[in-house]
Amino acid sequence: MRPTVAIVGRPNVGKSTLFNRLVGKRLALVDDTPGVTRDRREGDARLGDLDFTVVDTAGLEEAEAESLTGRMRLQTEAAIRDADVVLFLVDSRVGVTPIDGHFAELVRRSDTPVILVANKAEGRAGEAGAYEAFGLGFGDPVPLSAEHGEGMADLYEALRPYIDAVAPPRDETEPEPDGEDETPEARAAKPLRIAVVGRPNAGKSTLVNALIGEDRMLTGPEAGITRDSVSVDWEWRGRRIKLFDTAGMRRKARVQDKLEKLSVADTLRAIRFAEVVVLCLDATTPFEKQDLQIADLVVREGRAIVIALDKWDLVEDRVKAWKDLRETCERLLPQIRGVPLVRLSGLTGEGLDELMKAVIKVEEVWTRRVSTAQVNRWLEHVLQRHPPPAVSGRRIKIRYATQAKTRPPTFAIFCSRPDALPDSYTRYLANDLRETFDLAGIPLRLNIRGGGENPYDKKKDG
Known part of the structure; x- marks a missing residue:
């Protein structure tokens, strides 16, 4: 069972930046505009040897329950209830605001443990705000900079007791699956x-x-x-x-x-x-x-x-x-x-x-794959029924075809003069492929190539 960590706080304190830092990629949108995040967003996070699910939430704001902002707050409250531990973020450079104090009371009323995080604490500009955060009553704040990655070791130490209580540390001697040998x-x-x-x-x-x-x-x-x-x-x-x-x-x-x-x-x-x-x-x-x-x-x-x-x-x-x-x-x-x-x-x-x-x-x-034998039987039938037109008085010889890949189905057709094959004939081949092999309703790729003799032609000389 993966523990769940919810990141909460008022708008623009750096919740999405910390979320992206913990998941190791830019999943959540980050902008200076307050209130960018509206829905709860989950990601697989790892900090040292701690594996957990991290939840980015909308900024906590006061509003009527029926309003958009009010509905956003309800989503955040649901994330707090479902979490094993909450990271309550404040902006060290701004200090503790009345809104921080108001929503600290909301978080405190839940039964979920809370870790106070003083974000944007890089340099001297954030020191005063970090000390001021003591007044929220959540104990010692963890000073860090989500943007620059500073203070993550301290966050690890603060999170570890809560993560270990839900899921003991993974045995580092166990090899991690790399996906190469999956059945x-x-x-x-x-x-x-x-x-x-x-x-x-x-x-x-x-x-x-x-x-x-x-x-x-x-x-x-x-x-x-x-x-x-x-x-x-x-x-x-x-x-x-x-x-x-x-x-x-x-x-x-x-x-x-x-x-x-x-x-x-x-x-x-x-x-x-x-x-x-x-x-x-x-x-x-x-x-x-x-x-x-x-x-x-x-x-x-x-x-x-x-x-x-x-x-x-x-x-x-x-x-x-x-x-x-x-x-x-x-x-x-x-x-x-x-x-x-x-x-x-x-x-x-x-x-x-x-x-x-x-x-x-x-x-x-x-994801369907058609065997090369089936494709070439189809091609032989198509060519008998409707051979490619002559271009500049010369016939185009189509030699063989094969399915090159799936996702989406992609077929390679080899012929003597690929550049001269009319688009109308290529569309005819694609439509017939769809109908013959029941490939309706998906993108279908048809690559016309020049090439040698048909390697599947049993009549060629040994």
Whole structure:
């Protein structure tokens, strides 16, 4: 069992910077703007020989419970309740503020142990604030600089008793698995990475909450609540899942704010690291230009994709709408012909099982491998039925084909004059491949190459 450490404090005291330091990578967005973090964000942290889960939280602020800030505070309070120990951060350079004192009382009322951390303590400028932190009543503060990595040894000593109480130190003589010798069963046991993407206010966070069965993500009528990609570990019918909720992506021309640019970059990273991307569309206003651009981005990255038509409960004439949507999808997204379309409502829970079945199926297609013998039998049949056209009076001789890789399925076709093969014929080959081997709805790569003789041709001379 991994211990959980929650980082809390008022806005802009360096919580996300410390989170990134502990996980060893830049996962959380960091900016001088107060209140960048809104959702809880978890990461696998290691400090010396201490392994634990660290949780970055929204800055504690006073606000009405129904407001966005109030809902952010409720998320932070939930993180405090679930943690084994809390790191309460203050800014050494600013000193203890009335807001720090107010929320110190909130943290003190919980049963969770608290370690006081005086961040930004590098140099003399932070000394006074670090001493002032004694007045909060949490004992000796741990002075450190999350940005520069100073004071981490002191934080280790403060954390160790709480971490050891939950999970004893790992035996350093045990070799760590490097992944090189994993069995297929071990690889299959790894969590399936799913990124939920879409325009702002398309219902992404509501959908993630509905899937996992708890209000884990911050939701509301305001567009653009989610700012960075937040992952949640989950299980569906015995299959381990890592869900990524992402920031809404607007048209590039509208993205001017520095923080929004960081959010979009974080969403792009989530897409690149995902195996399946769920494109969430508002069923009442589907297939807008930005929806198509996001879909095209996912295809260019080579990810498997499922289109979720969210807010289906708001659609009136469902029979007509469903027929129109399928026709529109086939017309506007020919590059992923046959892509799964799922009608659902994150609010009511309708269609969630159908979504996950589509995700599992499309991931299987995305990882499918076709034997070279099967590919060449297909090629022989295709060439007999529809040989490549002559270009400048000369025939193009296609020799053989093979599947070069999976994720997504990528096929190499070797011919005498690859540069002369018309794009229309390449599309014909790709479409026939999809139909023959049931590769509908995923990106498919076709590489036309020049090359020697077919190594699988048994009729060639020995």
